[in-house]
Each structure stands twice: as C-alpha cells, then as structure tokens.
Amino acid sequence: MTSSAIAVSGLRKAYGDKVVLDGIDLDVRAGSVFSLLGPNGAGKTTTVNVLTTLMKADGGTARVGGFDLAAEARSVRSIIGVTGQFAAVDDLLTGQENLQLMVDLKGASDRVVPELLERFDLVESAGKPAATYSGGMRRKLDLAMTLVGNPRIIFLDEPTTGLDPRSRRTMWTIVRELVADGATIFLTTQYLEEADQLADRIAVLDQGRLVAQGTPDELKRMVPGTHVRLRFTTGAELDTAARLFSGATRDDDALSLRIPSDGGTTSLRAVLDELDRNSVSAEGFSVHTPDLDDVFLALTGHTTEAAK
CATH class of the missing domain: 3.30.70 (Alpha-Beta Plaits)
Known part of the structure; x- marks a missing residue:
C-alpha cells in the first residue's frame, strides 16, 4: 500500500437534479484516522457507499489501497471492511454464529472467532441470539464481523450513533487499537467530540461540498476566539x-x-x-480555544445540531 490509503479527486454523485457530492477531493494517509464530519444529509454515507464499491460515482476518480475504484473494484473489496450506520447482524443467530458466518464467507481461519469474541468482550454473550444484545453489544459484534479477514482499510459510517456515552467511548478505544495495529480508518460522524478525539485529519462536508480540511488543531485555528x-x-x-x-x-x-x-x-x-x-x-x-462546533458554525453558518 502506498502512503495514501485513499486518494479521491473530483468525486461527484447526483440523484436526478439533486447533487449529493459536488466534486470532492480527499487524501487519506495510511495508518491514520480520517474523519468526514457533517450533519445528516451532507453526503457522508454516499461517500462511503461510493468508496466501498456499493455505489458508482457519476464523475471523478478514486484509488483505495492503490487500486482504481472503477477498474479494480474486486481488488478494493478484498482489502476493506465496512461497518454501516446500522448493525448488519442476523438477530436469529448467536454472536458466535454471526462471526462464523463471516469466517465461512471470507474463507478465513476458524481461530479468529474466539479471538474476536475475546477482543470485543463478547465471550459471555457469544451463545445468545443477537436479538438479545444491547445497542453497544450489537455495534461491537458488527465491527468484529467487519474485522474478519483482517482488512487494512476500514470504513466506519457513524458507528456510535445512538450509543450511550460508555459504549461510545468503548468504540473509541477499539478504533485507537485498530490504528495502533496498522489499520487505516475512514470515519464518518456528526459528533464533533468524536472527530476531535479520534481523527488525525478532518474534512468538513456540507451539502455535498468540502468546506475545509485539516488536523483538528488546524481547523480550530481558522476561527478567531482564542x-x-x-x-x-x-x-x-x-x-x-x-x-x-x-x-x-x-x-x-x-x-x-x-x-x-x-x-x-x-x-x-x-x-x-x-x-x-x-x-x-x-x-x-x-x-x-474554539472547538469544532465553532469551526462548523463559522464554515457553514449553522451548528451540526441545527443542521440535523
């Protein structure tokens, strides 16, 4: 993998007359956490869907893990993991069975199942149906399933939405551990604190356009008020x-x-x-110093809360 895990230029997507992505450029460095920050409807999920081959762009180019998104989609899929906004677990299966299903689909080693159950503190609930899991447990199981096959680029689309503060911080710890192990994280969120806590670089997306990019500190310095x-x-x-x-x-x-x-x-x-x-x-x-809410207000004319 090159130093750029994800390189995007002029990415566009529209549904009829509604432009969802209006020519965005992104550069995500390998081994980092990159956060795409914005309110509901900004285009975050569309960006993830395009970069994970779930949706075709109308224009622009992108390379993921060095592979051309349009010409080498199968190769892209072989190196990524995706956790969507809603946990993609089978409620009728137990936690262990959900993980085993992913192992069978990806041809991975069975040994990964107990390892992931241990890593995500799901051993005691492994034999229970996923329907009985709390929201935080479901998100942990979903992420554990994503890690089957050891993807080096992981897309997390608003992974902590709806979680209580304790579960959210547990997810933050897991994200940091993944990066420490060498993974690259592409994180979308509408939580300013989450981006501030986790991201090496942040891109602010509003109405399909990137209005700023930089480290959290760089973005804060764009706004007077210190x-x-x-x-x-x-x-x-x-x-x-x-x-x-x-x-x-x-x-x-x-x-x-x-x-x-x-x-x-x-x-x-x-x-x-x-x-x-x-x-x-x-x-x-x-x-x-100004926080990211001040930055978002200055760049877009509204806070993330007001934009939801």
Missing part, C-alpha cells in the same frame, strides 16, 4: 486588570476577565508580566 481567562477574588482586582488590557471583556458576576490571545506562551507570558508589574494577582487563569 482567549486567556483570568479569575480574581475581588472586584477591585478585576477593575485594575480591566484597565490594563484594551479589548478585554469583563464578567463582574464571575469576577473574570477575558483577554484576546493567540494562545501561545509568548502572549500568555506578556499577560502575566503585565499583572506582575502592576501588583495584580489573579486567582487562576486558563486558555480557551
């Missing part, structure tokens, strides 16, 4: 500090002062030195 927040014990200290910093915003109820900053050590040191020169003592300070 500031130093000082807390004081008395109103007199707050008054004095407020006079020292032009452009600062005070909060009298919280006895705090918000000072615009780039968040770097030089600017932070300048603030503390100015307080020291004027014999003003702050009870505490913290540096605040």
Whole structure:
C-alpha cells in the first residue's frame, strides 16, 4: 500500500437534479484516522457507499489501497471492511454464529472467532441470539464481523450513533487499537467530540461540498476566539486588570476577565508580566480555544445540531 490509503479527486454523485457530492477531493494517509464530519444529509454515507464499491460515482476518480475504484473494484473489496450506520447482524443467530458466518464467507481461519469474541468482550454473550444484545453489544459484534479477514482499510459510517456515552467511548478505544495495529480508518460522524478525539485529519462536508480540511488543531485555528481567562477574588482586582488590557471583556458576576490571545506562551507570558508589574494577582487563569462546533458554525453558518 502506498502512503495514501485513499486518494479521491473530483468525486461527484447526483440523484436526478439533486447533487449529493459536488466534486470532492480527499487524501487519506495510511495508518491514520480520517474523519468526514457533517450533519445528516451532507453526503457522508454516499461517500462511503461510493468508496466501498456499493455505489458508482457519476464523475471523478478514486484509488483505495492503490487500486482504481472503477477498474479494480474486486481488488478494493478484498482489502476493506465496512461497518454501516446500522448493525448488519442476523438477530436469529448467536454472536458466535454471526462471526462464523463471516469466517465461512471470507474463507478465513476458524481461530479468529474466539479471538474476536475475546477482543470485543463478547465471550459471555457469544451463545445468545443477537436479538438479545444491547445497542453497544450489537455495534461491537458488527465491527468484529467487519474485522474478519483482517482488512487494512476500514470504513466506519457513524458507528456510535445512538450509543450511550460508555459504549461510545468503548468504540473509541477499539478504533485507537485498530490504528495502533496498522489499520487505516475512514470515519464518518456528526459528533464533533468524536472527530476531535479520534481523527488525525478532518474534512468538513456540507451539502455535498468540502468546506475545509485539516488536523483538528488546524481547523480550530481558522476561527478567531482564542482567549486567556483570568479569575480574581475581588472586584477591585478585576477593575485594575480591566484597565490594563484594551479589548478585554469583563464578567463582574464571575469576577473574570477575558483577554484576546493567540494562545501561545509568548502572549500568555506578556499577560502575566503585565499583572506582575502592576501588583495584580489573579486567582487562576486558563486558555480557551474554539472547538469544532465553532469551526462548523463559522464554515457553514449553522451548528451540526441545527443542521440535523
């Protein structure tokens, strides 16, 4: 596999007059987590369906694992795993039988079944029908089935939607372990925290168009709003500090002062030195930077919640 696990150029897809993907470009590095972030209807699932050969694009080119998506679809399918939005498990089969079915279909070794049951903490429930599994257990079983055959590129389409916080964090741990083992993860999500926690790079998709790409920190730096927040014990200290910093915003109820900053050590040191020169003592300070919700709002004009 080359350094690019997935390379996409000018990808287009439309249904009649409705353009779903409007010429998107992506480059996913091998051994990384790449997150496609966007609200419902942005085109995330369509992108996954095209890149996993489930749907043909109307235009553009793509290579997955070095194979041309259009000309070498069978080779692409041989190296990928896909976990869709909804768990693709057979409710009438037990967890172990679901895994065995995938082993038989892919011609993999039977030894992988107990290994995956152990890895995903499903040993105790292995003999129970999947219909009795909780949402988190079903998602874990679904991902375990995806890993049969040891795919090196794994597509996870909103894998934690509907899960409780504990199950979601369990899935995050599994994703990190997969990457540590050398896999490449293509993750779609509408959860900003999830992309921030997991992704090496993020692409923001809105109405079929990519509006930004970069690391989480790079995207956050695109939006102004980084500031130093000082807390004081008395109103007199707050008054004095407020006079020292032009452009600062005070909060009298919280006895705090918000000072615009780039968040770097030089600017932070300048603030503390100015307080020291004027014999003003702050009870505490913290540096605040924009989060991905701020980025999404700035890029698209709405938050992900409002866009759902």
